[in-house]
Amino acid sequence: MDKTFAIEALNLTKYYGETLAVDQVNFEVRRGEIFGFLGPNGAGKTTTIRMLSGLSQPSAGAIRVLGYDIGSEIVEAKKGFGVVPEYSNLYGELTAQDNLIFAAQLYGVPRQQRKRRAEELLETFGLLEKKDAHFATLSKGMKRSLTIAAALIHNPQLIFLDEPTVALDVVNARSLRSLVRELNRRGVTVFLTTHYLEEAAMLCDRIAILLQGRIIVIDTPDNLKQRVKAEHACEVRFAPMPTEVMELEGLESVYRVERSGAGFRLYGESMPDIVQAVFTYASQKGLEIVFISTTSPTLEDAFVQLTGIAPEVMLVEKGVK
Amino acid sequence: MWKDNLRGIYYIALKDMKTYYLKPPAVSWGIVFPVAWILAFYLRSPQDFEKLLPGLIAMTVLFSTTAAEAVVINLELRLGSLERLLLAPISLPAVLLGKALGGVIFGLIMTGLVTSSSILLFRPQVNMLYLALILLPSLLVFSSLGALLCVMVKEVFEAQTLLNFPRFLMIFLCGVVYPISAMPVGLMHLAYLLPLTYTVDGLNYALGINGNINIVVDIILLTAFIPIFIFPAAKLLAKRFA
Ligand SMILES: Nc1ncnc2c1ncn2[C@@H]1O[C@H](COP(=O)(O)OP(=O)(O)OP(=O)(O)O)[C@@H](O)[C@H]1O
Numbered sequence: 113m114d115k116t117f118a119i120e121a122l123n124l125t126k127y128y129g130e131t132l133a134v135d136q137v138n139f140e141v142r143r144g145e146i147f148g149f150l151g152p153n154g155a156g157k158t159t160t161i162r163m164l165s166g167l168s169q170p171s172a173g174a175i176r177v178l179g180y181d182i183g184s185e186i187v188e189a190k191k192g193f194g195v196v197p198e199y200s201n202l203y204g205e206l207t208a209q210d211n212l213i214f215a216a217q218l219y220g221v222p223r224q225q226r227k228r229r230a231e232e233l234l235e236t237f238g239l240l241e242k243k244d245a246h247f248a249t250l251s252k253g254m255k256r257s258l259t260i261a262a263a264l265i266h267n268p269q270l271i272f273l274d275e276p277t278v279a280l281d282v283v284n285a286r287s288l289r290s291l292v293r294e295l296n297r298r299g300v301t302v303f304l305t306t307h308y309l310e311e312a313a314m315l316c317d318r319i320a321i322l323l324q325g326r327i328i329v330i331d332t333p334d335n336l337k338q339r340v341k342a343e344h345a346c347e348v349r350f351a352p353m354p355t356e357v358m359e360l361e362g363l364e365s366v367y368r369v370e371r372s373g374a375g376f377r378l379y380g381e382s383m384p385d386i387v388q389a390v391f392t393y394a395s396q397k398g399l400e401i402v403f404i405s406t407t408s409p410t411l412e413d414a415f416v417q418l419t420g421i422a423p424e425v426m427l428v429e430k431g432v433k
Numbered sequence: 434m435w436k437d438n439l440r441g442i443y444y445i446a447l448k449d450m451k452t453y454y455l456k457p458p459a460v461s462w463g464i465v466f467p468v469a470w471i472l473a474f475y476l477r478s479p480q481d482f483e484k485l486l487p488g489l490i491a492m493t494v495l496f497s498t499t500a501a502e503a504v505v506i507n508l509e510l511r512l513g514s515l516e517r518l519l520l521a522p523i524s525l526p527a528v529l530l531g532k533a534l535g536g537v538i539f540g541l542i543m544t545g546l547v548t549s550s551s552i553l554l555f556r557p558q559v560n561m562l563y564l565a566l567i568l569l570p571s572l573l574v575f576s577s578l579g580a581l582l583c584v585m586v587k588e589v590f591e592a593q594t595l596l597n598f599p600r601f602l603m604i605f606l607c608g609v610v611y612p613i614s615a616m617p618v619g620l621m622h623l624a625y626l627l628p629l630t631y632t633v634d635g636l637n638y639a640l641g642i643n644g645n646i647n648i649v650v651d652i653i654l655l656t657a658f659i660p661i662f663i664f665p666a667a668k669l670l671a672k673r674f675a
Pocket residue numbers: 128131132133151152153154155156157158159160198307
């Protein structure tokens with residue numbers, strides 16, 4: 113049994129009929145790590161979690177979780193991890209406390225410890241006052257918290273969180289993130305999915321960016337930001353506005369052009385070169401530059417750059433190096 | 434491993450009992466329907482009601498177990514909470530057995546009430562051993578049949594509708610309202626393929642009326658129906674989450 117990895121996925125592939133939801137994905141999650149799967153809607157994040165947690169069968173590939181083969185030793189593996197699904201799905205008819213106790217029963221928490229463990233978790237998640245309230249009557253945020261609490265009832269070594277902060281307000285999302293960090297400090301390995309880049313950057317030791325079922329890149333948030341910094345952007349508006357984007361694209365030292373509001377955003381490696389090229393272009397064409405500014409790229413830009421996703425019209429791709 | 438599974442089966446059934454037994458679809462199809470049907474038969478012919486008792490008890494088993502399955506399975510399929518059970522360290526067949534046990538207990542309560550009150554009221558000759566040996570596998574058979582059909586659809590009402598086909602088919606063919614011996618040969622053959630036939634026949638023996646098969650054959654065949662329903666149900670459930 114390999115002690116260094118909590119999760120190993122090898123050529124993981126999933127077809128739903130003709131749809132290729134996950135396409136030969138390879139990654140490892142180290143024990144003690146917070147690992148994030150970042151991707152837009154439909155990228156295959158949930159599908160991956162479902163396969164890793166044994167809920168659905170991969171079409172191809174191999175998975176080991178906590179050293180167990182998911183195909184043949186799934187029940188043993190399940191004792192060591194907890195899963196928080198995309199939708200909070202506890203039992204509406206049971207109270208907050210009874211939901212936790214039922215989870216404890218299912219996971220084989222010894223009888224004497226069930227109630228204490230449930231109370232601890234209610235306390236941790238600030239739900240002690242709601243312990244006798246039916247799950248159905250809780251607010252969305254409380255439901256999310258209780259669903260996470262239920263996944264922790266058996267003190268798992270690894271937890272899967274599918275979009276943990278979705279539908280939470282800023283305050284709740286923040287406290288949830290600090291809770292995840294706290295769990296991690298206590299040694300729990302965390303695998304989470306999100307489509308908030310900021311969230312992934314704040315929480316994760318490493319991020320895998322997933323797009324259309326494929327991993328585009330796996331790296332630390334710092335390294336990812338580093339990559340973006342290497343690309344500079346210059347926003348410019350002309351009068352009159354050129355109608356052909358192609359010409360701008362053709363400029364040397366500019367390797368990508370996006371429409372941005374009333375103007376253009378030009379990306380390139382060297383800011384002085386871009387600015388130089390813009391002025392030369394303007395004087396050649398007899399255009400006036402009414403606005404020019406250099407913008408430092410946001411994390412969203414990084415994501416856009418790495419995944420290439422944005423509405424087609426907005427983005428003119430030009431073989432990014 | 435088997436310990437985990439047994440624990441799972443027990444707690445799933447227990448939770449379903451607490452959570453779902455009083456849900457409207459369980460009450461209407463599992464309690465109100467059989468009771469109303471029984472009263473209707475009694476009011477029509479109180480004098481030979483005793484002869485109808487085995488059939489009516491069998492019908493109670495059929496409706497109560499299947500109605501409960503629709504609730505314990507489809508409410509959770511729809512809300513996605515069934516997934517929680519499949520994520521727990523329990524095998525999928527054990528999850529399904531837990532669900533089936535939920536139907537068995539509901540059926541046992543209903544059938545127990547109907548049977549004991551009829552025995553008190555009409556005082557037929559009862560063979561308690563036969564009664565238990567027929568009712569137990571029957572509850573399991575129809576609960577499993579319910580599970581099998583319920584995992585095919587998503588919504589509770591869809592499940593109840595789908596269940597009505599085998600329910601009414603069996604009520605009319607299996608000797609509940611019309612004796613099998615008086616049926617045309619073709620229908621008779623069909624009746625012998627349906628499990629309720631053996632429940633009705635076995636209950637006839639248990640309540641001092643002569644059946645026309647054999648109590649031991651009834652028990653064996655009923656038991657054999659359980660895996661025929663429960664294994665495909667587990668397969669279908671697994672496929673649903675593939
Ligand atoms: N049960 C299913 N049957 C058929 N196709 C499915 C099923 N589940 C997912 N898919 C498809 O697989 C692809 C990946 O879906 P998935 O739910 O994994 O995406 P996701 O990254 O979790 O998206 P989101 O951010 O919207 O939750 C999508 O194209 C989706 O339509």
